[in-house]
Amino acid sequence: MKKLVNFIFLFAFVISGVSAQNKIVHDLKIQGNKKLKSSFVKSISSIKSGSILDSTIIEQDILRLKRLPSVSHAYYQVFPSDDNQYNVFYNIEENFTLIPSANIFTTDNDEFAYRLGLYEFNALGRNITFGGFYQKDIYDSYAINFRAPYLFSNKVGLAINFQDLTTQEPVFFDNTSSNYKYNNKSIEVLGLYEFNFSNRLEFGINYFVEDYQYKFGATNPNVPQELNVHKWLAKGIYEYNKLDYFYQYVSGFKSQFNFQYVTSTNDMLPDFFIGWNDFFLFKRVGEKGNWANRLRLGISTNDETPFAPFSVDNNLNIRGVGNTIDRGTGAIVLNTEYRQTLIEKGWFVLQGNAFIDAGSWRNPGGDFGDFSKDDNIKVYPGLGLRFIHKKIYNAIFRIDYGVGVTPNSSKGFVFGIGQYF
Structure with missing residues (x-):
């Protein structure tokens, strides 16, 4: 004892x-x-x-x-x-956080579109983002966005988005295409949850109305010239983030998985799912270099429809390719670029970059062999410049010029605010 x-x-x-x-x-x-x-x-x-x-x-x-x-x-x-x-x-x-935004994109087909916006990224001093944009892409569009990732606690937040987006969209069928005036009016509510430092989740619903009106081009009796469809969308985003930032330099790995299920009230635009994962890898090279990579793998319901969800577009995936030149039900896209700081004086940085954007798409109703077909593969190398203000959030004015090296390619400038990815 x-x-x-x-x-x-x-x-x-x-x-x-x-x-x-x-x-x-x-x-x-x-x-x-x-x-x-x-x-x-x-x-x-x-x-x-x-x-x-x-x-x-x-x-x-x-x-x-x-x-x-x-x-x-x-x-x-x-x-x-x-x-x-x-x-x-x-x-x-x-950072200074009341930021104007601008995106301008052109191709050698004389296409020209722009988007102008204004966002406050630190409203009420609590990391709340609020703002909107106006877009001119033949037609007028606008959106209003609210995002507060820590609105209710240090883990729980809320995002609300409204948009009225109108563009001229190509519709592809019978080895030809036509052009439609496309309008998407939507309201979206998302819950935001942060599990821990590296893992977070977004989930919610989106109610939207899609309106298609035929403008010009080929026609087919099986392809309607007018469509007005009400839809519901369930949405989830899971992110694993191990990125580290030092002013304009980024290092580390990030993975972001997006999944959406869309219900429709019209058989011409049936219910479908779409999912994709973006993998990001950044590496510091010496004192002034940065190697940046993004790989997107995406798949959707493989309906044989001219309104397939994945698009080939200047502002989304391939710099210089043009504004929505094709669509598909699957996508494999790799963007890789080397960024080199050329001048750094106080708050100002001039950065140059050399890039290669490459991708391939699965045709609507096709099979996985479509990814290896010459007509579906796009490869666009190019050069660009970045004008960076180190004390203003996302104050990166970029100019990129991409030139296609695969058959039937175009070339063109892409302007914007922020890094391409």
Whole structure:
């Protein structure tokens, strides 16, 4: 019995000794922020007053902060307080977050379209994004977007999107095509949930109306010249994110999986599913180089329809190819580019890039052999420039020129705000 009592006292002494060695956070202090609320930074941080001082957790907090649109850079400092307690300081360099956006794209077919927008990425100092855009692509379009990833807690948020999008869309059938005035009016509500530092989920519904009106081109009795269809869409996005940012440089890996199931009230546009996964890999090369890669693998219901969901487009996947030149029910697209910092003076960076965009599509109703057909393969190498402001969120003005090297190719400029991917 005496041995048991001695063992209990010895065990208690060892445990108390170990506990005494733990360094405790006395207070978390936020410095350098002006618009971003300190209370918000503390609410999304894992380090709290009274918690054990852990550099691994602190470094994850810093990475999370650097991913916020309102933060251009962040770092931490630790100073002793008293009684084995420490003050932790999160130092923040803020971005300017009221940002205009612009995308302009042309091809050698004299196509010209643009999108102009204005977004606030740090509304109320709580990382809330609110804004909208106007687009001119033959017809007028607009959208309004709201996104608050930490609206209800440090894990739960909400996004609401409305758009009235009108474009001239090609419809492909019988080895020919026609052009339709296409309108998509939609309202979308998404719940946002962050499991942990690297994993997050979006899920919700979208109600939309699609309207097709024939304009010119080939006709077929089996292809209607007018369609107005009401649809519901269930949507889910799962993201695994291990990216790290240092101003214009990115390193690490990210995977984003999108899945949608669409119901329709018209047999001409039947119910279908569509899913795709984007894999991103970024690597620093020396002090001024950055190698960037995106691989998209996508598949959908393989209906033989002229209204297939995957498109080949300048602004989405292949720079220089043109505005929606083809459609398919499956897609394999690889974008790879090398970015080199040419000039860096204070807030300004001039970056050059060389890229190759390549992809292939499965024809509606076709098989997987379509991916290897010459007519479906697009390869576009090119060069570009980036004009970057390091203190304004996403203030990257890009110019790219892509030239097709596969049969029946085009070439053209693509202008925009932000990196292509």
